[in-house]
Amino acid sequence: MSAAVAAAVKAAILALTDGNTRQKIGWVLAAILSPVILLISFLRSLGSGASSHNLSVVELCFYGGTIPAGTFEEYRAYIVEMRMGFVQLERPWKISEN
Numbered sequence: 001m002s003a004a005v006a007a008a009v010k011a012a013i014l015a016l017t018d019g020n021t022r023q024k025i026g027w028v029l030a031a032i033l034s035p036v037i038l039l040i041s042f043l044r045s046l047g048s049g050a051s052s053h054n055l056s057v058v059e060l061c062f063y064g065g066t067i068p069a070g071t072f073e074e075y076r077a078y079i080v081e082m083r084m085g086f087v088q089l090e091r092p093w094k095i096s097e098n
Contacts, residue, residue, distance in 0.1 A: 061086065
């Protein structure tokens with residue numbers, strides 16, 4: 001096992017000492033890794049958009065505000081229902097404070 005590892009290390013050192021071979025290896029690695037990098041960046045941007053959307057919905061539910069005009073009716077009803085749920089949760093606290 002160690003002889004195979006030593007042979008692989010020697011081959012890597014030999015390949016990396018030549019500038020032309022090193023450049024070809026770099027291009028091959030870039031060609032292999034570029035789709036992976038693009039996929040990761042796409043997923044991160046998708047997650048960022050979903051996160052900012054969720055944050056705006058939480059702010060609408062907790063802090064109030066006007067629901068945008070282009071919002072789907074089902075989603076508008078969901079936000080109104082959550083707001084009413086928070087009002088119902090606050091009632092016992094307001095009664096116990098008085």
